[in-house]
Amino acid sequence: MDKQIQNFTWALFGLAMAAVLTIAAQHVAPQLLMAEQQPAQVHQAQAGNTVQVRIEGLRFVPDVIEAAPGQQLDIELHNTGDMTHDLVLGSKRTALLHPGQRDHISVTVDRSMQGWCSLPGHRQQGMVLDIRMR
Structure with a gap:
């Protein structure tokens, strides 16, 4: 039973990390795209x-x-x-x-x-x- 709880805990942790990375990528990616643009003319x-x-x-x-x-x-x-x-x-x-x-x-x-x-x-x-x- 303890092994199942441990596996469940790690699975939840993995899902939480995936959610955090997805949200961060949505906010950071547009800024990175803009930073790659050429200088203003x-x-x-x-x-x-x-x-x-x-x-x-x-x-x-x-x-x-x-x-x-x-x-x-x-x-x-x-x-x-x-x-x-x-x-x-x-x-x-x-x-x-x-x-x-x-x-x-x-x-x-x-x-x-x-x-x-x-x-x-x-x-x-x-x-x-x-x-x-x-």
Whole structure:
């Protein structure tokens, strides 16, 4: 009987450890994926010019745009990847873009802001576009 209790105790311990490792992996894995991403590519937006932004995999390129306060920012988004994506920026959003498609979005830069792809999991995997004031 004691051997059965000991085996049962070890089995419970093993299940508990598996649960802890599973939960930890769910919280750590997205951070590891983001850490492996390439360094930010910064674009200095000029007044009156359209900023060309490409989608490559799960990334906007450039992924940082610096603009002057009050500047009208015109972004042309081109999906050069092989998945469908969009861009949500402030209260605006592009259409869902299939590979090869383009869309345009305009915002007035009155603060730093962040845009992202709204498809499930894409933002969590680092698919964000930062707009910074210079």
